[in-house]
Amino acid sequence: MITASTDIQYLKGVGEKRAVVLKNKGIDTVGALLRFYPRSYLDWTDISPISTAPFFTDVCVKAKVLSKTEERKRSGITLYSIVVEDSSAQMTVVLWGQKFLANSIREGREYLFYGKITGGFLFKQMSSPKIVPAVENGIEPIYPASKNMSSKQIERLIKTAVAQVRLPETIPEEIRERNRLCTINYAIENIHFPISREAFLKAQKRLVFEELFILRTGLSLLKSKKGKKAGSVIKQGYLAEFKALLPFNMTSAQERVIKECMRDMFSGTPMSRLVQGDVGSGKTVIAAALMYSAAKNGFQSCLMAPTEILANQHYKTLLKITENTGIRCALMTGSVKIKEKNTIKAALKKGEIDVVVGTHALITKDVEFNKLGLVVTDEQHRFGVGQRGSLALKGENPHKLVMSATPIPGTLGLILYGDLDVSIVDEYPAGRQKIDTYLVDTSYRERIYRYIKKFLDDGRQGYIVCPLVEENDEVDITSATEYYVNLKNNQFKNYSVGLLHGKMSAKEKDEVMRQFSDGEIQLLIATTVIEVGIDVPNAVIMVIENAERFGLSQLHQLRGRIGRGEYKSDCILITDNTAEDTLKRLEIIKKNTDGFKIADEDLRLRGPGNFLGSRQHGLPPMKIADLFADKEVLELAGKEAENLLETDPDLRKNEALKTEILDLYKKLNKE
Ligand code: ADP
Ligand code: MG
Numbered sequence: 088m089i090t091a092s093t094d095i096q097y098l099k100g101v102g103e104k105r106a107v108v109l110k111n112k113g114i115d116t117v118g119a120l121l122r123f124y125p126r127s128y129l130d131w132t133d134i135s136p137i138s139t140a141p142f143f144t145d146v147c148v149k150a151k152v153l154s155k156t157e158e159r160k161r162s163g164i165t166l167y168s169i170v171v172e173d174s175s176a177q178m179t180v181v182l183w184g185q186k187f188l189a190n191s192i193r194e195g196r197e198y199l200f201y202g203k204i205t206g207g208f209l210f211k212q213m214s215s216p217k218i219v220p221a222v223e224n225g226i227e228p229i230y231p232a233s234k235n236m237s238s239k240q241i242e243r244l245i246k247t248a249v250a251q252v253r254l255p256e257t258i259p260e261e262i263r264e265r266n267r268l269c270t271i272n273y274a275i276e277n278i279h280f281p282i283s284r285e286a287f288l289k290a291q292k293r294l295v296f297e298e299l300f301i302l303r304t305g306l307s308l309l310k311s312k313k314g315k316k317a318g319s320v321i322k323q324g325y326l327a328e329f330k331a332l333l334p335f336n337m338t339s340a341q342e343r344v345i346k347e348c349m350r351d352m353f354s355g356t357p358m359s360r361l362v363q364g365d366v367g368s369g370k371t372v373i374a375a376a377l378m379y380s381a382a383k384n385g386f387q388s389c390l391m392a393p394t395e396i397l398a399n400q401h402y403k404t405l406l407k408i409t410e411n412t413g414i415r416c417a418l419m420t421g422s423v424k425i426k427e428k429n430t431i432k433a434a435l436k437k438g439e440i441d442v443v444v445g446t447h448a449l450i451t452k453d454v455e456f457n458k459l460g461l462v463v464t465d466e467q468h469r470f471g472v473g474q475r476g477s478l479a480l481k482g483e484n485p486h487k488l489v490m491s492a493t494p495i496p497g498t499l500g501l502i503l504y505g506d507l508d509v510s511i512v513d514e515y516p517a518g519r520q521k522i523d524t525y526l527v528d529t530s531y532r533e534r535i536y537r538y539i540k541k542f543l544d545d546g547r548q549g550y551i552v553c554p555l556v557e558e559n560d561e562v563d564i565t566s567a568t569e570y571y572v573n574l575k576n577n578q579f580k581n582y583s584v585g586l587l588h589g590k591m592s593a594k595e596k597d598e599v600m601r602q603f604s605d606g607e608i609q610l611l612i613a614t615t616v617i618e619v620g621i622d623v624p625n626a627v628i629m630v631i632e633n634a635e636r637f638g639l640s641q642l643h644q645l646r647g648r649i650g651r652g653e654y655k656s657d658c659i660l661i662t663d664n665t666a667e668d669t670l671k672r673l674e675i676i677k678k679n680t681d682g683f684k685i686a687d688e689d690l691r692l693r694g695p696g697n698f699l700g701s702r703q704h705g706l707p708p709m710k711i712a713d714l715f716a717d718k719e720v721l722e723l724a725g726k727e728a729e730n731l732l733e734t735d736p737d738l739r740k741n742e743a744l745k746t747e748i749l750d751l752y753k754k755l756n757k758e
Contacts, residue, residue, distance in 0.1 A: 089251050091118030099247050108235045117248050121275050123241070124294070124711055125228035129217065131199050132226060132284065137211060138175035140204055148200045148213070149173060149221055152192055165189075171200065178204065178211035180218075188218060197221035226281045245279050255743035258297055262727045268293040278711075291711070298712040299724040305748040307728045308738070309359075319460035319485065321352040325383045329376045332408050340514035341369055345376045347510045348488060352377070352461070358486035364512025365682040366647025367519070370490045371401060371622075373512070374463045375408055377488065382414045382441040386460025388485075391447045395420045395593045396600050397465065400622060402444040403604075409442075419445030419454065422593035428453075463488045492644065492682060522650040524658045524677045526634075526670075535630055535659055536578045542628045543582055543609045547654060549628035551612050552645055570632075571612040579610060587613040615641065617648055624652025634660035635669045639689040642676045668692070708754070 089098065096106035098117050114120050135146045150171035158166045167182040167189040180200055182189050192198065202216030230241040254271050263270070269277075274290040274297075281287035326345065330337060337345075344362055351358030364370050378388040390405075392398040402418040409416060417431045417440045434440045438457030445454075447464070462485050489507060527535070539549050551574075553567040571586040585599050585608035596616070602608045604623055611617070611626075615637075629649045634642065642660070650656035660673055675688045714721065731741070738745040 089117055089248075091116060091121070091252055091254050093117045093252075095120060098244060099251075100244055105236070105244075108233070112231075112233070117252050118254060120245060120248050121252065121254060121279075122710065123230065123245070124278050126231045127229045128281075128287075129201055129227040129229060130284075131201065131219065134199075136175035137173050137178050137204075142204050142206075145201065145203055148178070148204075149197065150178070150200060151197045152194050153177070155189070155192065155194060157189070171198070176211065178206075178213060180213050180216060182215055185215065192218065226284070226287065228279050242279075249276055249279060257741070257744045257747055258293075258300060259731060259741060262300075262731065263293075266296060266723065266727070268296055271297070294710075295712045295717055296720055296724055298710060299717065299721045300728060301744065301747045301751060303721070303725040303728040304731065304738075304744060305751050307725070307732050308748065319352075319381075319384075319386045319458070320355050321349065321380055321384045321386070321460070321486075323380075323384065324349045324353075325380050326376060328383075329379045332379075332412065333372065335516065337372065338369065338512075338514045338516055340364075340512045341373055344373055344510040344512055347508075348373070348377055348486075349380065351508070352380070352486050357484050358488065359507050360487070361489045361491060361507040361509045362512060363491050363509060365515075366492045366644060367515060367651050368492075368512040369516050370465070370492070370512060371404060374465070374488065374490060375405060377461060377486075378405070378442050378463065379409070379412075379414065381460040381486075384460070386458050387435065387438065387440065387456050388442050388461035388463065389454070389456075389459070390442065390444045390463045390465060392444065392465045393447060394616070395422065395446055396596055396616065396621065398444050398446050399597055399600065400604075401465065404622075405442060405444065414441045415439065416442045416444065419443055420593060421446065422597065459485045461486045461488065463490065465490045492647070518653055520650055520653065520655040522646060522656045522658055522680060524646065524660065526660045526662070526673050526677055528663050529661055532661070533578075535661070536574075538657075538659075539610065539628055539630065540579075540582070546625075547628070548603065548606065548608070548623065548626040549610050550617060550626060550630070550648060551610065552617070552629065552631040553612060553614055567612060567614050574610075574612065582609050583607060584609070585611045587611055587616055589614060589616045615645070617645070621648050622651060623648070625654075627652075627654045627656040628659075629656075630659045630661065632661050634673055635662045635664040635666075639672060639676055639685050639692075640682070642673075643682050643685050646676070647682075 093116060094106070095101055095109050095114055095116055096103060098120070101109065109115075109120065112123070114123055129145075129147075131147055133147055134149045135141075137148055137150065140146045140148060148171075150173040153170045153172050155167065155169045158168070160166055164184040165186065167185070169180040169182070169189075169192060170177060171180055172178075197220075199219050199221055200213055200216040201218075202213045204211050204213050206212040228238075228242055228245075230238040230245075232238045232241070254275060256271050258268060258271070262268075269289045269292075271293075273286075274293040277286040277290035278294055281290065324346075326342075326349070344364075348358060348360055348362075351360060362370055362373060374390060378390065381388045390398075390401055392401055398418065398420050402416065405416050417434070419428065419431055423431070431440065431443065432454060435443060436455050436457055443454070464487075487507075539551075542549055551570075553570050567588050568586065571584065575584040585603060587596060587599050587603075591599070599608065599611070600621070603611050603626075606625065627649055629646060631637070631642065631645060637645070646658045649658060660676065662669065662673065664670075672689075672692060675685060675692070679685050679688070712720070732738075735741055738748070
């Protein structure tokens with residue numbers, strides 16, 4: 088018996104080889120295949136008269152063949168011209184060398200032609216349309232094809248699956264009725280093989296709602312965990328004591344946010360808070376203050392960073408602050424030796440370590456705590472729901488703090504972080520120097536190198552961010568390496584130059600970062616691995632090659648690596664691209680230093696679609712819904728999610744929905 092959870096390999100017509108292709112598309116099971124929706128449709132039912140059909144858009148014409156001529160071109164290709172006619176007008180269909188198709192067409196018979204009409208009022212032409220005999224009509228699904236599998240092949244497999252497998256219902260009947268939604272299986276059948284336009288629209292409505300309903304229920308589920316079990320109660324803040332450990336005074340924004348967090352931690356219910364603050368606003372200290380407080384109250388905390396470099400940096404910062412306080416810190420990253428890892432794990436379990444810093448993956452996967460009081464997640468570019476979800480499902484209920492520099496505009500932020508309270512760090516530490524940003528073309532390169540040297544000679548440091556050659560790690564790394572070798576041996580041969588890229592081993596990266604932090608490396612050539620969180624206040628100049636290849640938010644993050652200390656900093660963007668919209672984009676970065684403003688402008692320029700398309704923001708991948716366009720449905724789905732959780736808080740009566748939500752968390756964790 089085949090069911091939704093059957094491995095895709097065992098569906099008739101698949102087998103081992105095709106299973107691999109399908110799994111690469113993310114289709115592991117028969118259920119996943121059924122939820123692999125068409126990218127678009129060929130609508131053979133929506134017929135346009137030739138005379139009034141719009142130009143340059145895909146239309147379907149039903150017409151009779153009047154004549155057929157062929158002409159052999161010099162190039163050896165045969166051009167077939169077929170004059171066809173419907174009751175409104177004539178047009179010429181041209182086929183280039185499609186001999187088999189051309190020969191199958193008979194004069195006097197009627198066909199459906201699907202394609203774009205070109206030409207003018209008097210002479211209309213359709214070039215290489217899809218052609219089927221007029222009797223065969225319906226709506227044909229088009230799937231994202233690949234080299235190894237065509238749309239037609241996918242369609243055939245889905246036909247088999249639809250005939251054999253029913254999916255369990257994910258939306259309770261009451262909610263379906265209230266929102267006039269069809270059943271899951273009607274929707275699946277008609278999203279793939281619509282029996283009519285109406286049926287298709289019904290199916291689409293239901294699946295959009297469903298997708299957003301799963302998302303919102305998943306989010307609400309996290310939220311409802313909040314306020315339920317009492318978290319670890321922090322009795323005293325120890326803030327004055329902590330402040331005395333710092334080499335600087337906290338900004339009032341930092342202090343305010345710490346107090347907001349502490350109020351949560353005193354309250355007896357677990358904190359779920361997002362701290363949003365632009366790059367350089369000093370979020371790390373906030374986390375440190377809270378972890379200090381937790382430790383003093385006898386609780387353990389962990390700080391999760393997205394990269395090893397950053398975990399290392401945080402660890403060092405914490406060590407410095409907590410020196411001589413008796414607070415025990417440990418570092419857990421991939422490059423820590425197994426033996427040491429085991430020692431740390433054992434110590435954490437016994438409660439002999441107060442604070443552990445590490446990468447997200449390691450800590451969520453591997454570690455057991457004795458008395459976990461606080462979880463801090465740093466620099467969440469990505470949608471943090473997956474991680475928050477995993478922790479909640481582990482049954483632990485510590486205080487949670489998410490720190491993010493990535494502003495997510497408006498409503499969207501509310502949705503993504505809907506389960507979190509928000510604190511904003513809206514002030515930079517005193518004495519920050521402004522960053523000047525310049526935009527130049529490559530003819531300035533030598534001059535820029537001389538300019539960098541002046542800074543280095545003054546004892547400062549700098550970064551050059553290498554061009555992304557293409558979205559391909561290997562190629563990018565080769566080019567970064569070449570760039571580095573060239574500078575090291577030529578223009579900067581009298582300076583110490585370092586290289587940092589993503590494919591270096593953690594240990595190598597670590598060593599380079601240490602050398603850079605300690606000033607042993609003066610100029611660091613890097614790929615975007617430095618984008619996140621790196622803090623070397625003595626670095627004051629950054630050059631970004633091929634600036635046009637980076638997103639605005641990414642440029643803002645990169646630029647955030649300088650201007651972190653007492654020295655004035657300069658950022659130089661290099662591009663030879665003169666396209667108007669590129670320059671417009673780069674002007675935004677040049678003129679603005681406020682990350683929120685930049686994100687807004689980015690959104691305005693690129694439009695919501697592209698904004699969502701860029702994975703930087705870490706929004707969950709949507710199959711059929713559109714988080715912007717379907718905003719109303721999103722709200723409706725949210726309300727229904729709340730309703731449902733009131734009567735069925737653990738989704739015990741809605742197993743299929745629960746399965747989908749767990750699946751969503753899992754996907755988000757993998758991203
Ligand atoms: P981000 O918010 O980008 O994570 P960091 O926490 O890395 O910022 O802080 C940036 C730099 O500012 C660090 O070098 C940190 O030591 C320093 N810093 C943080 N708070 C203050 C402060 N109140 N006064 C002076 N320097 C500060
Ligand atoms: Mg940071």
